[in-house]
Amino acid sequence: MTQIATARTDEHSPQDFPMPRDGRCPFDPPPTGRALQEEGPLTRVRLADGSTPWFVTRYAEGRKLLLDPRLSSNAARPGYPHPSASAARAVAADAEAEEDGSTQNAGIGFILMDDPEHARLRRMVTAPFAVKRMQAMRPTVQQIADDLLDKMLAKEGPVDLVEEFALPLPSLVICLLLGVPYTKHDFFQMNSKLIVHRDSTPEQRHAAMTALGQYMGELLAEKMQHPEEDIFSDLGRRVHEGEIGIPDAVQMGILLLVAGHETTANMIALGITALLENPEEVDRLREEPDPALVASAVEELMRYLTITHDGRKRVATEDIEIAGVTIRAGEGVIVATDLGNRDAEVFEDPDTLDLGRNPRNHVGFGFGIHQCLGQNLARMELQVVYPTVLARVPTLRLAADVADLPFKHDATIYGLHRLPVTW
Template identity: 60%
Template sequence: MADTAAGTTTGTPGGSAPETADTVPDFPMPRAARCPFDPPPALTELQEKAIREEAPLTRVRLWDGSTPWLVTRYAEQRALLADPRVSADLASPGYPVKAPRDASSGGLSFIMMDDPEHARMRRMVTAPFAIKRVEAMRPAVQKIVDDLIDELLAGPDPVDLVEAFALPVPSLVICELLGVPYADHDFFQQNTKTMINRNSAPEERTAAVRELAGYLGRLVGERLADPADDLLTGLAERVRAGELTHQQATETAVLLLIAGHETTANMIALGTAALFEHPDQLALLRESDDPKLVAGAVEELLRYLNITHSGRSRAATEDIEIAGQTVRAGEGLLVPNEIGNRDPEVFPDPDRLDLRRDARRHVAFGFGVHQCLGQPLARMELQVVYGTLYRRIPTLRLATGIENVPFKHDGFVYGVHELPVTW
């Protein structure tokens, strides 16, 4: 494959015509301001072209001039995410880095490792996220949600739903699970925002990682001396047994803390905003107490919306033939599930939000060995929230026009910065 410098040629596999680097579209691509819940129009156009031409991989250009492959169709996304010849290790040759980074900041524990080390470390924290264990937490999560709604109703009107509800729910849950004092939530939420902001300078992102790592590393050390009934104690016990280093336990704790509150919080607020724009669908949740309908609504909202809107990064470790195209060893792959979940060959009329749709095959949580560890917890939290909030506050609505809602176009995690609501 050829150089990726501007003006040179990048070969395309499968015998298709070569592209010049000047014609390769930039990635990530901007959303349309009037369609904040839909994928970027240019991304959708690439998918439509891929379907027409039966060529599901196309080049895109990142900030550093590199031109990894963008995987546009659902079938190839799943196939490549499950392929052992595809690496999640950011040190792999060709791994696409979506923003400037400081190499000294490290990765996010096992999610940026390959098997067998990925599997070894992942197994150490799997048990608390097992479906039966998560279901046992449902009454406690229901109480958290009900208590926060009580506070909403007793507080100011209008109010920012992100600050008053969407962020506290998963933060309280993950703090309880990990054993992190919720009193420190301002500290870890602020550092998380810096880490996931695409526009943060590399040194700012590194400083935020170190702040969080220092904080959680101290908590792991405290659990070594004074065990408790929480996930941090479980990590500390692995350190004591020599199965993890203190640094590995700390990196895992950072990952779980960030993933445990940030993505779910954004999904709560973004899902609520989308439902406000689809009042017929909101009415289904508001007027039903059917757990199956609520569970199905969660899956459809996960399909329709997109939190990890910059896609998943991977690199090929061997040549891979797929759908008549060739990915060479050492080439990068970007897998944007926002268009995978809008693939019309899998989800008919994909741009329509339909809470009665069977959307369980979506790839919002990824696919293969790296699919989201915490998905049972996220699903349960969203079921409790979506099944409770609109029924308890049936007149809940936006306190401003949707055009005034600040969406997170600047982050690796999509959502809204604020969501002013009234009732």
């Protein structure tokens, strides 16, 4: 299907954003978004605060803009397209915390910064997520997966796969990497959910960030006194040596903790659901469990599902000419990566799950300087999880109709609140 490469410039009736999905097609982007994609690569959408940022629906324009240094990730800039009132208030609280040096309200830091400060802080935590280090952790992740499945299979179905497997696995792994006691998992999982929930009130989100900031500040102080071999101890060393301030170290800890378990947990549950709804692809993965196909399957599931379904948000610092329109300085931009990953100009038959496709050029991890820091960890975990679950539980099946599953339409990270399965 050939798409018309013109921009939709009608600003009189922009669609509300975020857009609802079709409950009959829970793996697909919202139909309204697909219709806008057909009309052109850029249009306007309306947020809850009445602002109308640009909405980028196609792959080529999205990647180009995510590389453009004239787009800022700084959520404190006027015009930034905040997804909710609570998110906007959290940014204001972060600014206040930075001014008074407090760690109590520390937010999710460098992903909402621009270079050079973004690059400086990011480099401090890049090495622990390098490919070789992640591959060295594979046996540990495999053991965690097997142990969790042993416990799950000792029970009588149906069980909630989110609670029994999808959530604890990445939580255990990120706790090991960071040096966070797993005994605190209920605390950080509860607060993480409030942070990513679309309907959290400003007060709830602020309280969650405050609680996490206080805990991570206390843990940082402990690591500075008694360092171990983990990421947070290294950040403590950097604080001691004057490379970084305590608020930034705390922000990094929160970012890695929340993103390190929330995204992968949702990807595990949603990916398994999508596989069970495509039995021919499950058979294919079981019959050809070679590393190349497993790696391809993970990339395809990332493309097909795109759990960061609220897009990548930016604000223009200068005028930008693209696709026949001018994005003015101070205007917000939302790059719809879920739509980009379903762009028929780039991915043949994009609405079909094809595990042999190997779409390494997908934008499920974002693109450009803010591309997901933990993508090597996520890839490794998913490459362990999917074939392990299919091999260990060959009769695994949903214990409810897919249309009745509690999908996370109410969260900024798409997934499932619960996944009832049996075998």
